[in-house]
Amino acid sequence: MLRQTNQQPITALYPRLSHEDELQGESNSISNQKRILETYAKQNGFSNLRWYTDDGYSGANFQRPGFQAMLADIEA
Structure with missing residues (x-):
C-alpha cells in the first residue's frame, strides 16, 4: 500500500568517509563527494x-548517525 502525502519527496544525498578512506586523499573526501552528488542531482x-x-x-556499522537519520526520514 502506498502512503498518500502532501509533502514533496526528498532527494537523500549520503556521503560517507571511513577512517580507511581518509588515507585515499581528496578524491574520496566528503567535500568532493558532496560536490559530485549535488552536481548529479541538479543536472x-x-x-x-x-x-x-x-x-x-565504517560501512559495516549500520548504527551510523547520518544513515539512521536517513532511514527515519524514509519511514516518516
Whole structure:
C-alpha cells in the first residue's frame, strides 16, 4: 500500500568517509563527494535535497548517525 502525502519527496544525498578512506586523499573526501552528488542531482532535475553525512564511520556499522537519520526520514 502506498502512503498518500502532501509533502514533496526528498532527494537523500549520503556521503560517507571511513577512517580507511581518509588515507585515499581528496578524491574520496566528503567535500568532493558532496560536490559530485549535488552536481548529479541538479543536472538530473532532483530537488528538495537533504544531506545525511557520516564521516569516519565504517560501512559495516549500520548504527551510523547520518544513515539512521536517513532511514527515519524514509519511514516518516
